[in-house]
Amino acid sequence: MNPHSQQEQERLNNVMNVINDQIQQLESDTLKLRNEVINTRKHFWDEVKVNMDTFDDYLETIINLRQEAQALSVGESTHNHAAKRLATLQRMKSVPYFGRIDFLEDGLTEQEQIYIGISSLMDSSGEDFLIYDWRAPVSSVYYDYEPGPAQYITPGGKVNGELKKKWQYVIRNGKLESLFDTSLTIGDEILQKVLGKGADKYMQSIVATIQKDQNRIIRHDQGRMLIVHGAAGSGKTSAALQRIAFLLYKYRDFIKADQIILFSPNNMFNSYVSNVLPELGEENMQQDTFQEYLDHRLSKEFQLETPFDQLEYVLTAADSPSYRARIKGIQFKASYQFFEAIKLYRETLEKSGLLFKDIKFRGKTIISAQQLSEKFYGEHLSLSFPSRLEKLQIWLMNKIKEAEKIERSEPWVEEEIELLSNDAYHKIHKYLAKKHGFEREEQADYEMEPNELKQVIIRLKMKAVRQQIKELEFIDLEGVYKQLFTDPLILKVAVPDEWKEICQETVQMLDEGKLHYEDATPFLFLQELIQGFQTNRSIKHILIDEAQDYSPFQFESLKRLFPSAKMTVLGDFNQAIFAHAREVADFQMLTNLYGEEQTEVINMTRSYRSTKPIIEFTRSLIANGENIIPFDRDGDLPVLAQVGNKSELHMSIMFKVLKLQSKGYENIAIICKSAEESKQAFEELSKIEGIKLIKTGTAEFEQGVVVIPSYLAKGIEFEAVIIYDASEQVYGDESLRRIFYTACTRAMHELHLYSVGKPSHFIKKALENNLLTLESNS
Numbered sequence: 047m048n049p050h051s052q053q054e055q056e057r058l059n060n061v062m063n064v065i066n067d068q069i070q071q072l073e074s075d076t077l078k079l080r081n082e083v084i085n086t087r088k089h090f091w092d093e094v095k096v097n098m099d100t101f102d103d104y105l106e107t108i109i110n111l112r113q114e115a116q117a118l119s120v121g122e123s124t125h126n127h128a129a130k131r132l133a134t135l136q137r138m139k140s141v142p143y144f145g146r147i148d149f150l151e152d153g154l155t156e157q158e159q160i161y162i163g164i165s166s167l168m169d170s171s172g173e174d175f176l177i178y179d180w181r182a183p184v185s186s187v188y189y190d191y192e193p194g195p196a197q198y199i200t201p202g203g204k205v206n207g208e209l210k211k212k213w214q215y216v217i218r219n220g221k222l223e224s225l226f227d228t229s230l231t232i233g234d235e236i237l238q239k240v241l242g243k244g245a246d247k248y249m250q251s252i253v254a255t256i257q258k259d260q261n262r263i264i265r266h267d268q269g270r271m272l273i274v275h276g277a278a279g280s281g282k283t284s285a286a287l288q289r290i291a292f293l294l295y296k297y298r299d300f301i302k303a304d305q306i307i308l309f310s311p312n313n314m315f316n317s318y319v320s321n322v323l324p325e326l327g328e329e330n331m332q333q334d335t336f337q338e339y340l341d342h343r344l345s346k347e348f349q350l351e352t353p354f355d356q357l358e359y360v361l362t363a364a365d366s367p368s369y370r371a372r373i374k375g376i377q378f379k380a381s382y383q384f385f386e387a388i389k390l391y392r393e394t395l396e397k398s399g400l401l402f403k404d405i406k407f408r409g410k411t412i413i414s415a416q417q418l419s420e421k422f423y424g425e426h427l428s429l430s431f432p433s434r435l436e437k438l439q440i441w442l443m444n445k446i447k448e449a450e451k452i453e454r455s456e457p458w459v460e461e462e463i464e465l466l467s468n469d470a471y472h473k474i475h476k477y478l479a480k481k482h483g484f485e486r487e488e489q490a491d492y493e494m495e496p497n498e499l500k501q502v503i504i505r506l507k508m509k510a511v512r513q514q515i516k517e518l519e520f521i522d523l524e525g526v527y528k529q530l531f532t533d534p535l536i537l538k539v540a541v542p543d544e545w546k547e548i549c550q551e552t553v554q555m556l557d558e559g560k561l562h563y564e565d566a567t568p569f570l571f572l573q574e575l576i577q578g579f580q581t582n583r584s585i586k587h588i589l590i591d592e593a594q595d596y597s598p599f600q601f602e603s604l605k606r607l608f609p610s611a612k613m614t615v616l617g618d619f620n621q622a623i624f625a626h627a628r629e630v631a632d633f634q635m636l637t638n639l640y641g642e643e644q645t646e647v648i649n650m651t652r653s654y655r656s657t658k659p660i661i662e663f664t665r666s667l668i669a670n671g672e673n674i675i676p677f678d679r680d681g682d683l684p685v686l687a688q689v690g691n692k693s694e695l696h697m698s699i700m701f702k703v704l705k706l707q708s709k710g711y712e713n714i715a716i717i718c719k720s721a722e723e724s725k726q727a728f729e730e731l732s733k734i735e736g737i738k739l740i741k742t743g744t745a746e747f748e749q750g751v752v753v754i755p756s757y758l759a760k761g762i763e764f765e766a767v768i769i770y771d772a773s774e775q776v777y778g779d780e781s782l783r784r785i786f787y788t789a790c791t792r793a794m795h796e797l798h799l800y801s802v803g804k805p806s807h808f809i810k811k812a813l814e815n816n817l818l819t820l821e822s823n824s
């Protein structure tokens with residue numbers, strides 16, 4: 047037993063007592079506060095005397111109301127605050143702290159013992175910290191330094207000193223299970239233990255074992271843009287989530303959880319990561335997928351393809367005649383050249399090319415597209431593009447007024463009046479009476495002018511037209527976008543050889559009211575360049591996970607949508623699975639987004655998720671994989687089993703699942719290339735008890751044995767992974783290398799590959815270097 051254990055357990059007992067006392071106190075406080083709030087709500091109107099007789103009475107009532115509302119809101123917020131603290135203390139009851147540093151500040155003689163946990167705790171006198179929050183400035187020493195000179199940054203400046211000792215604790219349910227003086231021991235026992243555990247339904251927080259490079263990401267606080275490029279399993283998502291917790295702590299008076307958005311690959315991933323922040327005593331940030339944003343903006347006008355439909359096409363339709371052109375189109379439409387070309391195109395629209403729609407009322411054209419075009423290109427040419435559109439709107443509104451006058455003599459107006467319901471008639475009467483200054487009690491005396499009634503009817507009917515004008519809907523955006531594919535002179539960049547086919551397909555899609563996924567963002571981007579960008583200034587931080595899947599259009603759109611936000615971009619180019627993925631890591635575009643001075647790039651090469659043998663295998667699948675450093679966790683070599691046919695494959699997999707389950711693994715994924723392959727595999731493997739099929743719509747991350755398409759397994763992990771069919775026939779094309787790599791890197795403890803016939807050439811290097819065990823018959 048460690049000689050310090052006794053002493054440490056005593057201190058722990060003390061801390062537990064303080065926590066228990068505070069819990070007791072808070073329980074009674076929150077109950078009282080809760081009752082007070084309920085009471086105030088119940089008797090809200092008793093306290094407010096509503097009297098509107100005179101202006102002074104009215105004023106008093108308003109003031110009274112305000113005061114009551116304010117009291118209620120203060121009560122609610124105090125109660126929420128206390129309830130939140132109570133929940134954190136309850137969590138601390140199990141693990142009050144996980145680390146300690148002994149720090150001697152320069153100029154002082156006594157070293158301080160700093161215990162670190164998920165939240166701070168003061169002693170009963172309220173003067174000394176028993177525990178420091180892991181996000182407090184001094185706590186960074188714990189993550190950043192080995193014993194020796196160390197420093198940390200406070201709002202008041204740098205603090206220099208010496209880290210004398212560093213301890214790690216394993217505490218469970220208030221009991222000290224073990225402690226490590228990490229200044230003496232080599233290696234990282236606690237990290238070993240954490241990583242060796244089973245997978246959970248939800249991702250866990252990593253605050254007890256944050257690594258130095260991850261800490262840099264979490265506490266990064268300069269510039270508008272942080273780019274994190276990290277190997278599979280290096281902790282990008284984990285760092286992103288702890289970073290959010292850090293920001294919520296550091297800027298607690300300025301930033302609330304709903305002012306931070308995490309963009310993630312799909313809804314299932316959202317559920318997978320949804321527990322980390324609450325576990326740390328913070329509220330969850332907003333979570334979104336880019337697809338949801340596109341849906342919100344474009345699904346009224348178009349039938350939108352989802353990124354997963356696009357991927358499914360890419361993975362399964364290689365035999366279709368237009369396949370090659372579509373792939374080239376996908377790549378081109380996500381390229382930087384196309385992005386620049388669209389910006390240029392918008393500029394040329396200042397001189398010519400902007401298309402308009404006829405403005406119609408009751409099926410009749412009241413202002414033609416031709417008139418609009420002549421007006422736009424005939425006047426105010428020295429003004430900026432948005433100002434010219436504004437002038438056009440004003441002109442149009444006047445035209446609408448004229449049109450309304452003309453409509454008065456149309457017979458439909460009389461017909462409408464005759465058809466008015468009593469209720470509608472009275473509403474109009476009341477409205478006009480009020481307009482003419484009749485007080486409520488005199489309104490019955492008001493007699494409506496027939497012409498005025500007509501005017502109201504016409505205005506009501508014209509409302510939609512005015513709205514169209516306000517929203518600039520008279521611009522034919524679809525036509526403007528289509529021109530890029532019908533007028534060969536517009537795009538001034540090199541286009542793919544298959545351009546003719548790409549154009550045909552794009553035009554056909556648009557004519558059918560559909561928008562391919564590769565067209566959606568460029569279309570929206572062009573639309574916003576013309577109509578103006580929508581903005582949301584309340585968001586202060588956006589974090590983009592799996593950023594390798596985003597195109598320049600998407601980054602630029604997010605930047606413009608959230609002009610007050612800082613951006614954290616996390617990705618791994620080796621996992622770029624979409625067809626538009628660039629061949630090489632391209633940080634330049636991202637750096638250009640906010641400029642070099644505002645941008646920092648952090649690389650993470652150490653990988654934690656998988657055992658060392660699995661990482662050694664997976665890194666052999668990609669170019670420059672040797673740069674990935676495995677965390678030293680032991681395990682079996684990945685296994686390759688070659689089978690003769692599908693029925694042998696299914697038998698072997700079923701057998702393997704049983705074997706893995708008998709070893710205690712609960713989270714087992716059978717990863718297929720596509721949804722189509724997953725569906726077939728699921729049908730064939732349905733005898734496995736409790737097996738589930740994960741589809742694009744699956745909202746909750748499921749535990750147990752799952753069959754899952756590679757692209758949905760992205761970002762998540764499983765105790766054991768079975769690659770359904772790693773044959774050359776399935777993974778023969780070079781473009782699938784990254785998808786294959788992504789699938790294999792999902793494994794924490796065991797990886798099993800099956801191959802019907804010849805295995806994919808992706809594993810050639812692994813076979814040559816004995817990074818796999820061959821299993822002839824399972």
Ligand SMILES: Nc1ncnc2c1ncn2[C@@H]1O[C@H](COP(=O)(O)OP(=O)(O)OP(=O)(O)O)[C@@H](O)[C@H]1O
Nearest residue numbers: 252255256257278279280281282283284654655761
């Ligand atoms: N410092 C750490 N302490 C404990 N566990 C860690 C640490 N860093 C990473 N992990 C664990 O490693 C696994 C991978 O982390 P995470 O999913 O954040 O990596 P990633 O870089 O986002 O992976 P990928 O790109 O492959 O999806 C998770 O189980 C995570 O909890």
